[in-house]
Amino acid sequence: MKTFRFRLFWAIIASLFLAILFVVGMLSYKIVLHNTAFISGWILLVMVLVLTLFNVRKKLTYPPLFKSATWMQFHIYIGALSVLVFLLHTEWHLPNGVFESIFYCLFVFVAGSGVIGIYLTRTIPRQLAGRGGEVIFERIPMFLKELREQAEGLVIDSLQFNDSTIIADFYNTKLAAYMSAPRPVSLRVFRHDRLREEYQAELKALHRYLSDEEQEVAEKISDVLALKDVLDFHHGRQGLLKAWLFVHIPLTYAVLLFMVVHLVLVHAFYGGM
């Protein structure tokens, strides 16, 4: 079985070969005063259509046109080549007109979100595995609820010892809100463990006022907090894996529409000057 590195190596070699072939072809045509914008434009159009077909392919279960993973590989490398074709098509110039500026920005956003998407899909799974556990994104609220119930059960258990309400008071004032829902997106994405560490530290500080049994409960609550933190981390990272597509896919269709109009315009207006 071919390893990932083996496939990556040959995919990059093939992409570089195609890129050099295209650059050489365009350059040689441009030297002899051919209008390369039309050639590169049509090539770019075909590439964008092929890239868009990946989304269609994912929705089709039949006919079995290669595995989705294979499509994904093609999507990544054709996408990278399309950026090169786009830059040559625009001759490395920023546009001046309203239509072309919007079109340019849309393409940049689509390509940029694609690059970000590749980065996320290549790094987040490793991070998730590193934080332990596997959980389906849609089930995270359910597990959060279970953890909350577990924590609340421990708090109720603590009340039976010496009629002390230290743990219950602490839970009500600090942890109840934390346990009730996933943390804000910004905290989940960036500083995901600082709040948990603060709560765990405070809980540890309460040990001097707690009986041995209560301390045992507090330790269990601290473990629940750690689990909650892992869940929040999963929720945040998996959310990112889904969020970038909210930019990439809708803007792709906007690009397609602009591309059709651009095609009509350049054929209608070409050549006057």
Next chain:
Amino acid sequence: MRIPLQELGFKESTYERPNQAWVCGWAKDGDPCKHGPDGNGRCTAHAQAICQPRGDGDRWLCTRADAFGGSCTEGPRPDGSCSCPTPEHLVCQPTRSLRAKRGLLVKLVAAATFGFLVLMLGDPWRQGFVSPGELSSVHLAIEGTAGEENCMTCHSAGSQGPAAWIETLLTASDDGEDHHNRSEQCLACHFKDGEIAREQAMLVHGVASGQLERVTLIAQSPNPDQSPEKPSVEIQANVDVTVVGASVIGATTSQLILADLVHGPIEDKPEIACSNCHQEHRGINHDLRLMDDVACQVCHQQSFESFNFGHPRFTQVPRQTGGISFDHAKHEERFESGKMNCAGCHSLDSQGHTMEVKSFENACEGCHEQRSTDHHGDVIKKNTLLMIQLPEIEFEDDAYWPVDYAYGESLTPMMTMLLAGDDEALPLLEKIYDEDGAAGDLYEWLIETDDNDEPALRVELAMALKRLIAELADDSKDGAKARIDRLASALGTTVDDMHVQHLANDLASANFVMLIFKQLYLPQVDADLAGEDVSAEDDDQPETQWMTSATTAGWRVDFDDASVSYRPLTHGDSLLKDWMEALKIHSTKPAVDVTNRKSEIRAGLQKHIYAELKSDFNACTKCHTQEEQTINWNAAGRASGFSGYTKFNHSPHIAMLPDQDDCMTCHVLNTGSANDLSMPRGFLPHRNERCESCHAPGKANNTCLNCHQYHKLRP
């Protein structure tokens, strides 16, 4: 250590359906129902509770699935219907799944984009929206008709709508005709007045391919006489084709090799659309003439890396004829002694591009002053030109002719030319100038008339001359018209011809002199021409008259010779100039109507007259060189006219000189042997090294377009 967040085993984990469009409303609280909403987003909590009871003998058993809560405690009704217990979950408001939300966003964005495009492609925003950007500064002034955007000035699509644009897309082709048609809008303004230039505008360099081949052959040929077609420029022999650094391989050469590998040699380039090179809508500061060096060289036969590596030596620039002939090398001593300097004769034009030659009065007259011994113009003044003199003719019968004052032995060139305009005199002139007969010798012709017993011909010649004298002396409108008709006939052209008009004006200035001449020597000529019986014996005794009034400047009646002569008063004399030009141009006209005998005779006479006058004109043509059909009255400027593809801006280079009058830094006098390869007017060829010292990578611009222009005719 891996912490098991959830069990994903077959039995422990339910099956998720992320593709479903709706999810249970309680899911976000972590307590979704097992089944979830239906496909239309409706809660199925009640439906989940309902079952289809199964009969088991005389009993009915609840069949509710474990996933929906299992068998209910109430069980089915006695009639076997479901008792519809309270559902396990409360009714919820289902929400869209993430995937459904994304799908909805895709539709919204697509719809919004479509709507935006439809809105913007409609009036009144269409033109501004589709415009790809600001025009360059040279085209900013283009304006459409009132109230319209200016797109349609260059683009026919600018006045159309999206429907027509789509039709254009569907019918567009990539053939040469389409390219030509699409560039027509450019040509509508550029090359407006030059039909040929317009037809050839999209050819390589805007000229017919044959012309480029000729230029190539001229550049490659050491001897122009051996070229397939003799060029209109003079080439020096032993052209030095040595180039420095021709073998250097760099970015340019590499690209040329690449293009050659991909396309092969560029031999027959079709038309090139304007937009292939001129990229518009790149902003106000964009230079439309920008072109890569490699694009120039891909067609050129002698390729090289850059101006500094491999550019042909300037020695290959052919020598150009034309313009005023002035050999700077012959004036070397004066340059060295400081008596002459460049600024004395040259000055920058208004744009600072060309060093123009100052006028004769400002540049030359300082040394070559009137009346000086070395001035050729003075020769003209000393040697007056004989214009009219009555020839010595004897008649058998009585004829009105001033025999005592007719000293001429031949017809003067002016008289011959003017007589050629008289249809009745033309047969006589033919005989007089017959190469097999008198060959222009009037005395010989008179003998011939004796030998042939044709005394009437003498009378006819006298009558023709008398008609000429009377006409030249006639200051009435009829006289002026007669002179114009005579000149037009003589030159074989129309009365509207510029040269006819100029010469007629010159002759009008001699009216008074001719009147005096007529009164002195043919006072009764009008009566004679009217058929009256008159005799020369009745004429008064003539006296010497000098004409010095402003209107007769230069013209005089010479009593000693009984003639009218003309003496130019100043350089650039209009009569001499007009006369030379008229004779030069009309005597060298290529097409002579050989079916018209008169036309043929007149063409022969013009050539004869011009040849006869050449020695008189030498004083002029020494400096004012002659071309095929023209005389160079003015300086020709620099030698860039050879190919038309070079340009040079003197102004910044003069500013770089240590001494602003030190033009010889670049223009070195050719003081060596005559066989040295030299550029026009006594200079040695420019040295590439002089230019390369500044125009080099990292220093001043060294691209092709810095010194060359693609279009021979500036559009």
